[in-house]
Amino acid sequence: NAGVTQTPKFQVLKTGQSMTLQCAQDMNHEYMSWYRQDPGMGLRLIHYSVGAGITDQGEVPNGYNVSRSTTEDFPLRLLSAAPSQTSVYFCASSREGVAGGGNEQFFGPGTRLTVL
């Protein structure tokens, strides 16, 4: 298994440009999430999905869109990039049901985004 993969690893955008960060997992996990990591702030949840066709907002959703058309993929779209979106973005996935006795989140390697 490749686990959670993210592309690209690095990206530089100009203010106002749009782009999509790709995330895929091959573990048949129902839950997928997007976080951003900023110095001194830890990881903050942007959006998450509990299954194909179902998404919800996290702590910092403004300026980002997501969709979940398949179990495997969970792309994150920046509609009009702003310098405040300069960050490292992590995608994570986990199998359904914490009540099942254990639900580790598996993280991708991250995408480092710079918005000029």
Added chain:
Amino acid sequence: AQSVTQPDIHITVSEGASLELRCNYSYGATPYLFWYVQSPGQGLQLLLKYFSGDTLVQGIKGFEAEFKRSQSSFNLRKPSVHWSDAAEYFCAVGPTGTASKLTFGTGTRLQVTL
């Protein structure tokens, strides 16, 4: 709302010394607690987790953590630190029912001197 506090931003220890990283949480019910490690330029890797049962949890790489409900703490410990343990460590708390909505602390960066 749930929250996690890691009071130490940066800690330096000598190789072979013991380590304790502090984590305090705020949550209305019994939380699910996690410790993750992030090596430079890498994603996060789960060290250990507490869901229920024994309050002393063993993890990978020789780490352990103890859940203390009375102190709302989940401190991470290692008896003897190795130079390869230098990394950033994150404590996280999740609500019952889903692990997707994790709340992370701001992290503690560990430096190991030889």
